[in-house]
Amino acid sequence: MTMASVGTPAETRDYILERLVGETGEPERVTSAARSMGERAIARIAEGLANSLAISLEVDVKRVDLTRFADARPKPASHAAVTVAASVSSPDALMMVVDAGALSLVVSTVFGADPDMPVTPLERDPSPIEIEVATSVFTEVATALNGHGPRALDIKFPLPAPVSGPDLKKLSMRDTPAVRIVFSLTSRAGSGEVAVVMPQRVLLKHRADGIAEGGGAAQNAWGARFGEQVMRSNVEVVATMPIAQMTLGELSTLAIGQVVPFDDGAQANVRLAARDKTLFTCEFGRVGQNLSVRVREPFETGHDIIDGLLPANRA
Template identity: 45%
Template sequence: MTSPGSPSQARSLIIERLVGDSGETDQVVDAGRAMAERAVPLLQKGLSGELGIPVIVDLKAVEVSRVPEARSRAGDNFAMTVVGSPASSDAMTLVMDSPAIAIMVSTLFGGDPDMPVSPIERELSSIEADVSTMVLQEVAQALNGSGRRSLELRLPAPRAMSGIEARRHVLRDGAAIRIVLGISTPVDSGSITVTMPQRIVLAGRDATASISEDDHGTSWRARFSEEVMRSTVALEATMPLARLTLGDLANLEVGQVIDFEETAQSRARLGARGQTLFVCEFGKLGQNYTVRIRHPFDAGQDFIDGLMPAGAGRA
């Protein structure tokens, strides 16, 4: 096994192993360009409908990049949002520079598109952040696609960040593709930069066939699975308290004590993201409270137990 020649090379190797190797440059750029070219007419139509005035949207560049470089060309005052998908929590990072924000705000509030707008040289106001969110939502929607090509983005997009929050937001490193869209009027122009991990662009889109022909499809799917398995979730343990009538519940008062049922300790439930996963036993180990997994949660059995008298359910 040959070791990397320098610390920077070692870091790059580790990162690529964690987030997935990059694809072939030509293949990635072609897939990204095809996606952008399909989206531009939809975006121009969507923005014109929101603004009531035609705004020129054109494709400036499609190039390979790294995810943390998403805001590297946006200057000091920009708006940014990160949109997730089932495949990745950071499937799309959208950055709108201050000239584009100024154009959108001026046009939306009745500014003359034939007159230059004043540049934004300060922190964004709440209204400017809201307008930026609306525009970035339109961009994400246009690029999301539909059917087989859909990225399945979690829309609507989160509210745009700006200022210190946007500059300090941590972007996970990885091979990416950068799509630069131009937003312009006859006298002003700005840009919106869309950065996506290369694996998101390639998976399930036009490049899928050629990847499969080279037997790389399984490899890409494995990297998806690895990334999902590395994601973190918050676990919640709950215990059944008691069965009360609605009348009893309505009569509860502050300070009133409610007894646990006798079997409550053995019927604790462990869940994540609103889904119950296991039935557990509540206990204590030293100074720490614990739950011990008894068996996987069975929704069907739980429904049946709910129809039976207390204590007659599953042991």
């Protein structure tokens, strides 16, 4: 997500917090919420595959780990199929990846291959028929994870068509903290993986057991966590001291090595700023061998405007 694509003030705030904080929240609690979500979806995924594709596979949560959304995109040479599902609250609520082994296993099972013959993972990009099968798999996984009621992810169906190979590079991915749930699909013929990657903010908004549903105390805890992390962020501080008023003609004649005297009182009017925002008015000085500034008072924009008008009034 770029700043240009951020919409409401709330989305802007969430975007800035993600950029400042990095990994969102406490890792153990994020992975615990994701694992609970995945384990609750296992039976629904297996049932959905049986109903839509008439196949019976064992489904399990293989692992849950933290990642960043953009880093979870597979390489084009992996022959995996990928889709990114939007929800009401997020343009990338779920990124789903079916690897070459799982896609080959599902396709062979759908088309009646011998269940006792080992399945070889794809060694090429998926064909249109295999992409169609991948769409069905993604639809069942997204439906199982979507849920219902106030905790629903509100995924938008139908899902976008999966992409693979060189087209993976064209997927627009924002760099945001995410969590990955890896489901294993297994039969006697082989196994493969379907990975679901969610922005941590989306997970915690909808499904954070004991976090999002914990009431005011939990919300306050998250607020304190964000505040603590933001307060530790490094910010460049710039002190600026005015030197003198000059005409454009005088400015055009400045040369290397020329000495420009300070105005009277310049050392007492140093501006201390961070990220182009003036914070304090300071005094310039020295502590031992080091130049320094001493904070005098908070900077007030109104005073700055009045000071700018005074020379004209005196004229």
